[in-house]
Amino acid sequence: MTLHDxxxxxxxxxxxxxxxAALNAAIQDAMRDDxxxxxxxxxxxxxxxxxxxxxxxxxxxGESRVSDSPLAESGIVGTAIGMAxxxxxxxxxxxxDAFSYxxxxxxxxxxxxxxxxxxxxxxxxxxxxxxxxxDIGGVEHHSDSSEAYWTATPGLTVVSPSNxxxxxxxxxxxxxxxxxxxxxxxxxxxxxxxxxxxxxxTAPMNTAAxxxxxxxxxxxxxGPTVKTALATAELAVAEGxxxxxxxxxSLSPFDDETVGASVRKTSRAAVLHxxxxxxxxxxEVAARLTERNFFHLAxxxxxxxxxxxxxxxxKLEEYFLPTPDRILAALGTWEWN
Amino acid sequence: xNAERAEHARGLLHQMLRVRRFEEKCVELYSAAKIRGFMHVxxxxxxxxxxVLATLEPEDAVVATYREHGHALLRGVxxxxxxxxxxxxxxxxxxxxxxxxxxxxxxxxxFGGNAIVAGxxxxxxxxxxxxxxxGRSRVTACFFGEGAVAEGAFHESLxxxxxxxxxVLFCCENNLYAMGxxxxxxxxxxxxxxxxxxYEIPAWPVDGMDVLAVEEAARRAGAAVRGGAGxxxxxxxxxxxxxxxxxxxxxxxxxxxxxxxxxxxxxxxLRATLEAAGDLPEPTWAEVQASVDAEVQAAVAFAEAxxxxxxxxxxxxxxxxxxxxxxxxxxxxxxxxxxx
Ligand SMILES: Cc1ncc(C[n+]2csc(CCOP(=O)(O)OP(=O)(O)O)c2C)c(N)n1
Ligand SMILES: [Mg+2]
Numbered sequence: 001m002t003l004h005d006x007x008x009x010x011x012x013x014x015x016x017x018x019x020x021a022a023l024n025a026a027i028q029d030a031m032r033d034d035x036x037x038x039x040x041x042x043x044x045x046x047x048x049x050x051x052x053x054x055x056x057x058x059x060x061x062g063e064s065r066v067s068d069s070p071l072a073e074s075g076i077v078g079t080a081i082g083m084a085x086x087x088x089x090x091x092x093x094x095x096x097d098a099f100s101y102x103x104x105x106x107x108x109x110x111x112x113x114x115x116x117x118x119x120x121x122x123x124x125x126x127x128x129x130x131x132x133x134x135d136i137g138g139v140e141h142h143s144d145s146s147e148a149y150w151t152a153t154p155g156l157t158v159v160s161p162s163n164x165x166x167x168x169x170x171x172x173x174x175x176x177x178x179x180x181x182x183x184x185x186x187x188x189x190x191x192x193x194x195x196x197x198x199x200x201x202t203a204p205m206n207t208a209a210x211x212x213x214x215x216x217x218x219x220x221x222x223g224p225t226v227k228t229a230l231a232t233a234e235l236a237v238a239e240g241x242x243x244x245x246x247x248x249x250s251l252s253p254f255d256d257e258t259v260g261a262s263v264r265k266t267s268r269a270a271v272l273h274x275x276x277x278x279x280x281x282x283x284e285v286a287a288r289l290t291e292r293n294f295f296h297l298a299x300x301x302x303x304x305x306x307x308x309x310x311x312x313x314x315k316l317e318e319y320f321l322p323t324p325d326r327i328l329a330a331l332g333t334w335e336w337n
Numbered sequence: 338x339n340a341e342r343a344e345h346a347r348g349l350l351h352q353m354l355r356v357r358r359f360e361e362k363c364v365e366l367y368s369a370a371k372i373r374g375f376m377h378v379x380x381x382x383x384x385x386x387x388x389v390l391a392t393l394e395p396e397d398a399v400v401a402t403y404r405e406h407g408h409a410l411l412r413g414v415x416x417x418x419x420x421x422x423x424x425x426x427x428x429x430x431x432x433x434x435x436x437x438x439x440x441x442x443x444x445x446x447x448f449g450g451n452a453i454v455a456g457x458x459x460x461x462x463x464x465x466x467x468x469x470x471x472g473r474s475r476v477t478a479c480f481f482g483e484g485a486v487a488e489g490a491f492h493e494s495l496x497x498x499x500x501x502x503x504x505v506l507f508c509c510e511n512n513l514y515a516m517g518x519x520x521x522x523x524x525x526x527x528x529x530x531x532x533x534x535x536y537e538i539p540a541w542p543v544d545g546m547d548v549l550a551v552e553e554a555a556r557r558a559g560a561a562v563r564g565g566a567g568x569x570x571x572x573x574x575x576x577x578x579x580x581x582x583x584x585x586x587x588x589x590x591x592x593x594x595x596x597x598x599x600x601x602x603x604x605x606x607l608r609a610t611l612e613a614a615g616d617l618p619e620p621t622w623a624e625v626q627a628s629v630d631a632e633v634q635a636a637v638a639f640a641e642a643x644x645x646x647x648x649x650x651x652x653x654x655x656x657x658x659x660x661x662x663x664x665x666x667x668x669x670x671x672x673x674x675x676x677x
Contacts, residue, residue: 046588047517070487070523071454071515098453102488139374139436141452307672309655313425313433314373319648319672 011197020190022164023053023129025198026171027091031061034089037175040067041076041093041129050095051131051190073103077128081110084126089175097132098141104149111180112155124180127171132160133224133274135188135321137314143187144311145275150182151252151284158251159205160184162226164194166249169202177205184251186224208255210262214244217331218262218269220285222248225272225322232324239328251281256292259285263293263301270302270331272322277305299334343616346607349391349548350617351625353383353604356407358629359416362637363406363423363437367583371640372423375452376437377404381578384603385510386411388551389478389571392559398446398464398477400457403438404510404577405450408480413445416632417639426643432654433646454515455481455488462494465503465568476562478506478555483572484515486532487523495536495568502567506559507533509570510545512577517589533570545575546601576601648672 017025031037039057041049045068048055058066069076073094080090094100100107107128114122134143150158157179161167167185174181203209211226212233221229226247233243244262248255263269269289271282282303289301304322312320338346360378367376379386386407393399393412401408409419414430422429423437430442438452448464451457461479468475485491486509498505509529513520520527533540539561543554551573558569576598580587611617651672 042515043517045517047586048588050584068518068522070518071484072487072489074489075487102453102490137373139438139452141438142375307652309651309672310434312651313436315425315433315645316648316651319674320651 009199011199014195014197016193016195017164017168018190019161019164019167019185019192020051020053022168022194022196023171023185024055024057026168026175027054028057028060029199030091030172030175031057031065034175036087037089037091038065038083039091039093040069040079042069042071042095044068044093049093051187053129053185053190054093073099073101074106077103077106077111080126080128081106081114081124084124084180085114085122089125089127091127091129091175094128094130096142097130097144097146100128100130100146107150107156107182108153112153115179116155123178125178127174127181127183129183129185131187131190132184133186133188134311134317135224135274137317138187138311139313140311143317145273145306147184147251147273148275148279148281151281156180156182156252157206158182158184159249160186160223160251161249162186162189162221162223162247163192165196165200166202168196168198168200170205170249172199173205184223188224189227192227203249206250206253206255208249208258209247210244210258211247212243212245214242214266216242216266216268218244218246218259218266219272219327220246220248220259220269221272222251224274228322228324228327229272232327235324236328241331254285254288256288259289260293263289264296267296267298268334269297270304270327272304272327274306274321276308277303278308280305302330302334304330338611338614338616343611343614346549346611347617347621347625349387349552350604350607350611351629352387352391352411353548353607354625354629355416355632356383356386356410357604358633359410359419359636360406362633363420364579364583366420366423366637372437373425374436374438375403375582376423377582378579379404379407379577381598381602382510382512382545382575383407384548384551385508385545385573385575386480388548389480389506389508389555391552392555393476393478396446396473397475398448398461399480400448400461400464400477401450401480402454402457402482402485402510403450403452404482405440405480406437409440409442409447409450412442412447414440414442414447416636418442420636420640421643424640424643425645426640427646428639428643455485455490457481458485458490458494461505462497462503465498465505466501469501469503474504474563474565476504476506476559478508478559480508480510482515483509483511483513483520483529484518484523486529487515495533495538495570498568499536499538502565504562504565505568506555506562507538507568507570508555509572510575511572512575514577514581514589516581517585519589530570530572533572538568538570539566540570540572542572542574545573546603546606548603548607578602648674
């Protein structure tokens with residue numbers, strides 16, 4: 001059973017929430033509804049996490065359900081595996097993208113493989129929350145976009161919300177999922193606000209959303225680049241260019257139906273991400289869409305991404321990140337006739 | 338104190354004050370957004386770096402953490418190059434690419450700050466093994482916080498160092514907290530020296546607020562390491578006076594606890610000792626302060642005059658043999674300033 005099969009709960013009065021607060025509310029509501037949901041990670045307890053996503057949860061649920069872990073990422077994820085095997089629903093936090101790498105082995109070798117290895121007898125209903133990507137004046141290790149490591153690993157569901165409503169709805173759904181979910185939270189969007197009536201439900205987690213309709217080009221974005229795509233579409237109006245914006249929401253699985261339909265309609269597409277281009281997630285998107293829609297395409301699918309370098313220093317990050325100017329310039333390299 | 342010892346102690350006081358004033362300035366510059374990114378200051382812990390580094394030779398190596406401005410400075414990296422690095426400028430010791438947490442300077446064998454907790458430990462083992470293989474009697478001093486002790490890399494490193502009898506001086510900066518997590522909430526055995534002892538590494542706790550005690554312990558341990566006795570381990574008990582980083586609501590400790598530790602400010606302690614013995618006349622203290630202030634001022638002037646590396650060069654130095662090239666050969670995906 002998934003969240004979407006359950007009867008809708010009456011909505012509470014609307015409140016303005018940041019994405020961080022929406023995530024917080026999602027964990028809180030999930031913990032209130034289901035005593036098997038437990039939360040742990042570095043400084044998620046009394047401190048409430050670096051980005052305040054777990055603020056107040058320790059006070060409400062106590063040490064037995066919300067606990068600070070020592071600096072031991074591998075241990076954190078491994079522990080979550082064992083707990084999930086016994087029917088708990090752990091939600092664990094990796095404090096920053098690059099701090100998930102000490103847990104890489106547990107995630108890739110065990111979280112991703114347990115179900116297959118046991119021919120479905122063992123399910124791992126766990127969520128690994130990872131704040132990711134840049135644009136916060138951070139530096140290397142604190143601004144990494146690590147999605148391709150996870151999407152290249154069969155067995156992992158990888159999603160990334162771009163706004164507070166999706167943040168709430170998708171995290172609730174991730175927690176009820178019986179498969180392990182890598183939940184990528186775009187740091188630069190933590191402070192984005194929206195008015196929400198909780199418990200808000202947006203589209204199912206595994207689907208992409210068309211956020212803006214257009215006829216000439218499909219911009220495919222997720223997480224932090226959705227905002228950039230929308231801004232680009234707005235600017236493009238003046239140039240007489242009609243851009244359709246897709247928020248993937250789910251990186252793995254990939255919503256071929258929604259994205260394919262859009263690309264067949266516009267015949268041109270570009271993928272945006274902050275991660276480096278070489279071997280990045282955009283390569284998969286471009287190849288997959290090309291394989292399935294080649295005869296509908298008027299031009300090669302472009303990737304507009306971070307450069308093939310480690311994340312640069314704060315004062316140079318604006319040149320690293322895909323910007324509307326860079327995106328429009330890239331679209332200008334196509335032959336238009 | 339005899340004259341020689343007093344002179345030496347004044348030198349340590351000077352070194353601690355260099356770190357303190359430099360970092361106070363960094364905090365100010367951070368608030369003014371001159372420095373961006375993440376920054377962690379060492380204020381309160383200066384006796385640890387000052388005491389240990391005073392005992393090292395130029396050919397020794399130093400490996401540190403993201404709280405490493407003081408270690409870099411005392412190792413001899415020029416204050417201006419450190420500050421310019423924190424500004425993200427190409428005049429910095431890493432061309433602006435490292436920032437506050439990744440200072441690095443091969444000339445002084447300062448092999449890095451490291452933003453990954455416990456990230457420096459395994460590489461220190463490698464430096465020491467290379468020294469041992471080459472028959473060089475050098476020490477690799479490896480600094481890390483007590484929080485790092487929970488990471489697997491710590492245990493792998495201690496075992497390797499002991500197993501291969503490597504010349505490493507482990508310096509655990511035990512300031513009682515890893516971000517907001519108190520030691521007792523993260524370790525079953527809070528006596529960290531005992532952990533090292535379990536690996537057959539001679540280890541002992543040291544009062545990390547007393548620079549003379551730190552120096553004495555480091556000198557003894559370092560001499561043993563240099564003499565081929567294998568790794569040694571110091572647990573330096575200290576306290577950070579400021580927040581973990583620049584964003585930290587400090588909900589995890591009582592003001593009274595901080596106040597108690599402030600009583601043991603390592604700079605005040607040594608100054609009081611020297612003054613009580615009549616070894617720090619007012620004009621001498623004034624001179625020390627003036628020289629530190631001048632150094633900090635010059636560093637700020639140097640950093641302020643710095644420049645960002647050209648955007649077009651961002652792809653340089655990622656690989657040895659592919660300088661100036663990009664893995665993407667299309668013009669589209671090379672960094673450049675967009676016309677505005
Ligand atoms: C592998 C890893 N996990 C988490 C972090 C985030 N983090 C940075 S510093 C820190 C606390 C480290 O405490 P400690 O080792 O005691 O050093 P201190 O900051 O007290 O000097 C944490 C959790 C990190 N940098 N690297
Ligand atoms: Mg500490």
